[in-house]
Amino acid sequence: MSPxxxxxxxxxxxxxxxxxxxxxxxxxxxxxxxxxxxxxxxxWIYKAVGANPTTEMRWPAYLRGVLAFSLVSVLxxxxxxxxxxxxxxxxxxxSIPADQAFNTAASFVANTNWQSYSGEQAMGHVVQTGxxxxxxxxxxxxxxxxxxxxxxxFARSRTGELGNFWADLVxxxxxxxxxxxxxxxxxxxxxGAIQNFSGIHEVGQFMGxxxxxxxxxxxxxxxxxxxxxxxxxxxxxxSAHPFENPNGFTNLFEVFLILVIPFALTxxxxxxVGSVKQGYxxxxxxxxxxxxxxxxxxxxxxxxxxxxxxxxxGAMEGKENRFGIGGxxxxxxxxxxxxxxxxxxxxxxxxxxGGGITMLGMQLGEIAPxxxxxxxxxxxxxxxxxxFIAGLMVGRTPEYLGKKIGTREIKFVACYxxxxxxxxxxxxxVAMAMPSTLTSxxxxxxxxxxxxxxxxxxxxxNNGSAFAGLNANTPWFNTSIGLAMLLxxxxxxxxxxxxxxxLAEQTPIPETAGTLRTNKPLFTxxxxxxxxIVAGLTYFPALALGPLAEGLAS
Amino acid sequence: xNNSIGNxxxxxxxxxxxxxxxxxxxxxxxxxxxxxxxxxxxxxxxNGSEIKSGGQVVGSALIGQRYDLPxxxxxxxxxxxxPDLKWFQPRPSNGLGTNSINTQYQLLVSGATNxxxxxxxxxxxxxxxxxxxxxDNSVPGYRVDPADVPADAVTSSGxxxxxxxxxxxxxxxxxxxAEKNHLDVGQVERxxxxxxxxxxxxxxxxxGVNVLKLNIALKELTQK
Numbered sequence: 001m002s003p004x005x006x007x008x009x010x011x012x013x014x015x016x017x018x019x020x021x022x023x024x025x026x027x028x029x030x031x032x033x034x035x036x037x038x039x040x041x042x043x044w045i046y047k048a049v050g051a052n053p054t055t056e057m058r059w060p061a062y063l064r065g066v067l068a069f070s071l072v073s074v075l076x077x078x079x080x081x082x083x084x085x086x087x088x089x090x091x092x093x094x095s096i097p098a099d100q101a102f103n104t105a106a107s108f109v110a111n112t113n114w115q116s117y118s119g120e121q122a123m124g125h126v127v128q129t130g131x132x133x134x135x136x137x138x139x140x141x142x143x144x145x146x147x148x149x150x151x152x153x154f155a156r157s158r159t160g161e162l163g164n165f166w167a168d169l170v171x172x173x174x175x176x177x178x179x180x181x182x183x184x185x186x187x188x189x190x191x192g193a194i195q196n197f198s199g200i201h202e203v204g205q206f207m208g209x210x211x212x213x214x215x216x217x218x219x220x221x222x223x224x225x226x227x228x229x230x231x232x233x234x235x236x237x238x239s240a241h242p243f244e245n246p247n248g249f250t251n252l253f254e255v256f257l258i259l260v261i262p263f264a265l266t267x268x269x270x271x272x273v274g275s276v277k278q279g280y281x282x283x284x285x286x287x288x289x290x291x292x293x294x295x296x297x298x299x300x301x302x303x304x305x306x307x308x309x310x311x312x313x314g315a316m317e318g319k320e321n322r323f324g325i326g327g328x329x330x331x332x333x334x335x336x337x338x339x340x341x342x343x344x345x346x347x348x349x350x351x352x353x354g355g356g357i358t359m360l361g362m363q364l365g366e367i368a369p370x371x372x373x374x375x376x377x378x379x380x381x382x383x384x385x386x387x388f389i390a391g392l393m394v395g396r397t398p399e400y401l402g403k404k405i406g407t408r409e410i411k412f413v414a415c416y417x418x419x420x421x422x423x424x425x426x427x428x429x430v431a432m433a434m435p436s437t438l439t440s441x442x443x444x445x446x447x448x449x450x451x452x453x454x455x456x457x458x459x460x461x462n463n464g465s466a467f468a469g470l471n472a473n474t475p476w477f478n479t480s481i482g483l484a485m486l487l488x489x490x491x492x493x494x495x496x497x498x499x500x501x502x503l504a505e506q507t508p509i510p511e512t513a514g515t516l517r518t519n520k521p522l523f524t525x526x527x528x529x530x531x532x533i534v535a536g537l538t539y540f541p542a543l544a545l546g547p548l549a550e551g552l553a554s
Numbered sequence: 555x556n557n558s559i560g561n562x563x564x565x566x567x568x569x570x571x572x573x574x575x576x577x578x579x580x581x582x583x584x585x586x587x588x589x590x591x592x593x594x595x596x597x598x599x600x601n602g603s604e605i606k607s608g609g610q611v612v613g614s615a616l617i618g619q620r621y622d623l624p625x626x627x628x629x630x631x632x633x634x635x636x637p638d639l640k641w642f643q644p645r646p647s648n649g650l651g652t653n654s655i656n657t658q659y660q661l662l663v664s665g666a667t668n669x670x671x672x673x674x675x676x677x678x679x680x681x682x683x684x685x686x687x688x689x690d691n692s693v694p695g696y697r698v699d700p701a702d703v704p705a706d707a708v709t710s711s712g713x714x715x716x717x718x719x720x721x722x723x724x725x726x727x728x729x730x731x732a733e734k735n736h737l738d739v740g741q742v743e744r745x746x747x748x749x750x751x752x753x754x755x756x757x758x759x760x761x762g763v764n765v766l767k768l769n770i771a772l773k774e775l776t777q778k
Contacts, residue, residue: 207621
């Protein structure tokens with residue numbers, strides 16, 4: 001079997017597996033966020049928090065919950081790293097410097113998992129397992145909570161109430177992320193991922209001497225790293241490291257974990273707004289982009305344009321033999337079309353166009369299918385823009401799911417789509433103007449620029465992957481990327497929740513003959529077009545200077 | 555004003571309590587439960603899939619190693635490593651880092667070169683690697699055609715710890731290994747065939763040869 005055929009079959013198998021999980025998981029999540037019942041462990045948690053899970057919150061209260069929890073999380077994680085040198089269970093590793101600790105705390109709380117440190121030589125058990133892995137759970141649960149609040153905004157009328165943040169946070173963690181992670185981690189260990197607390201592991205070598213690894217709770221972190229679309233590796237090599245991703249099966253399994261919740265949330269959305277077909281239209285948009293990007297990635301990577309790859313006879317630089325080009329292409333697209341940022345092959349050594357595809361995937365706003373929660377709310381924002389544009393074309397007041405898209409709503413949406421591009425382009429421009437940036441680059445020319453553009457694209461969109469040739473462990477990059485991650489995560493959430501509140505207050509308007517049918521293929525086509533045009537117009541000039549220039553030259 | 559400060563403090567307090575409780579659940583109970591199950595059911599794998607040769611642990615089946623000759627001067631950090639051609643050779647690992655932070659340890663720091671396809675340094679690395687592969691593996695009666703050198707033989711992996719090489723690269727090394735170890739080419743070919751892992755379920759990932767396992771088997775063969 002040729003590697004191309006194997007790659008296509010792997011993609012097909014992945015699609016089937018995701019299809020099988022779609023309905024049960026989507027329906028289950030809809031029940032989780034609609035149920036009146038509380039599990040015993042949840043009641044115990046609410047008691048400890050001192051929150052009443054049945055209190056309905058309007059959007060400002062919901063937002064305050066999100067921000068308070070996240071602020072405390074940043075501070076807690078920052079302190080944990082700053083005190084690592086004094087904490088027990090840290091393998092004797094020293095405390096993390098202030099700028100890097102801020103960057104890492106912002107990164108994990110913002111569901112980004114950008115890493116300017118090398119896991120194996122910097123972080124001990126306590127910070128990895130008790131700090132970073134915890135944020136892998138809760139930052140994902142916060143993302144889903146905000147998405148569910150927006151869905152409630154569409155589903156509810158004349159109320160303004162969006163649910164209870166604490167209940168959504170706890171339920172997402174306890175009922176969805178934890179059980180799937182336990183299963184996922186056990187599958188990974190069964191295939192060879194490590195899971196122990198033996199600390200620094202020293203084993204003999206074939207030629208004599210010994211090698212040292214930093215062992216730890218790898219499989220348990222790996223499972224939630226993918227499932228929560230986080231992406232922060234235990235090891236520097238992330239999912240290219242054999243202890244995180246031991247074989248061809250685990251590679252596909254990890255991609256499955258990355259995509260399963262974001263895709264299934266469209267079903268949850270359909271259920272909660274009372275029409276699963278509305279969910280299918282959103283799903284179809286996501287799938288169209290996902291399939292298209294994967295096909296393009298496989299084409300460019302198998303074609304291996306670039307002088308070094310031509311010479312080598314294949315684009316295997318930065319790729320593992322056990323995954324090959326097919327498995328690595330599938331992973332690279334999935335990780336950048338979601339907010340994951342885990343890598344099983346190093347994106348900086350992708351072909352010129354391949355690197356461009358990963359960047360464009362993030363620049364679309366990570367909505368196909370996007371991060372846990374953030375993918376759904378990002379795509380719903382684009383859907384509102386699509387109906388708005390369609391409304392302008394025929395001269396009707398746009399409406400979506402029975403809610404009017406008026407001046408107030410479109411202002412929130414417009415602000416939402418401006419935040420991340422502004423962060424990416426302004427920070428990139430400032431960084432490029434600084435002479436010190438040159439010393440951080442590994443590559444020169446178009447690819448050097450791409451390293452910087454990629455860094456801020458990844459940070460502001462909360463992805464976390466990198467053109468890792470860039471030495472980002474400098475006070476400037478640690479601070480500026482840290483700010484980009486926090487602003488890129490929480491400012492859009494403000495607009496999402498404000499929009500949700502505004503929608504929930506409305507009285508629904510009845511569907512008429514003139515209403516745009518948003519559950520039909522025509523709408524999916526319109527939505528794909530809107531997504532590509534909005535991102536394309538915003539980022540084309542920057543992409544032309546980096547990956548397009550490199551790709552066209554090869 | 556006082557009221558709003560009080561409210562904010564109450565909210566942050568709730569956030570802190572929520573974080574602490576969820577830290578216990580997700581950061582303590584969850585990893586311990588998974589570790590318990592993993593150690594009970596898959597002890598060897600959970601501890602790094604160590605493998606033995608002649609009663610000694612010689613590494614992990616999952617982590618690639620170097621098979622180089624001993625250094626002439628062990629204290630010279632700049633001395634270039636010379637491959638011991640008796641053994642099957644792994645992929646290059648130019649992206650592997652050295653431990654620079656907590657230097658009381660000599661940890662392997664996994665990593666890639668991150669060089670782009672048009673980078674002069676990478677072009678040179680590939681060129682040099684290709685020349686070396688052709689030269690090392692061409693033995694009397696068997697000449698390696700540069701066009702037959704597979705891509706994995708001249709590129710560094712993502713982790714720098716790739717435990718595998720492609721079956722094509724293993725095949726290319728057979729004549730050299732047979733000659734250096736005074737074995738029949740057929741014997742070594744069979745050894746490679748026995749240690750070639752296909753795709754998982756026939757289509758997942760790529761076929762490969764685990765270099766450590768292959769070299770352990772080779773050692774057993776030569777000691778017979």
